[in-house]
Amino acid sequence: MDLELGPLQLAWLGDAVWELHQRLRRCRQPGRSADLHRAVVAEVRADAQAAALSRLEAAGLLTDAELDLVRRGRNRAGRGPRRGDAAAYGQATGFETMVGWLFLQNPSRLGQLLAHLEDADP
Known part of the structure; x- marks a missing residue:
């Protein structure tokens, strides 16, 4: 896939990939959908990223x-958001950019990094 995407497009894609990863993690756990949703939202916030x-x-x-x-x-x-931490928002955007790029260019490497994060925070 030869796409010339800029950092913000990659971040937008990476945000979706990260959310999907968190949803997949949560769908393996029993629980009410509202509780699972809250858990995912907590992980996709800028400070968590x-x-x-x-x-x-x-x-x-x-x-x-x-x-x-x-x-x-x-x-x-x-x-970032008016009430948010600008530094955390910048770090989160950087994280999302990397995730988006790895999703397109090196999915196995992305899998390694996501596995490390899961092991560090089961």
């Missing part, structure tokens, strides 16, 4: 190319 990125960085798992994608996404992020 920023925390996921932080865990990957702290573990030293990201390549230079992946860190560059994060930087490009972070630099293109706007301020």
Whole structure:
């Protein structure tokens, strides 16, 4: 797939991929749909995405190319929601950019990083 997408398009795609990943994790658990929805919403918020990125960085798992994608996404992020933390929003946009790119270009690598996040936060 040869798509020339910018950081914000990749972030938009990465946000959807991350939400789908969280929904798939939750659908394996018993529970009411409203409770499962709340759990997913908690994981797709900017602060949760920023925390996921932080865990990957702290573990030293990201390549230079992946860190560059994060930087490009972070630099293109706007301020975010009025009441939100601008720094967390930027980190989340960087995370989403990387996830979107990996989804299109290297799904097996994306799977490795998502598996690490699941192992770190079961």
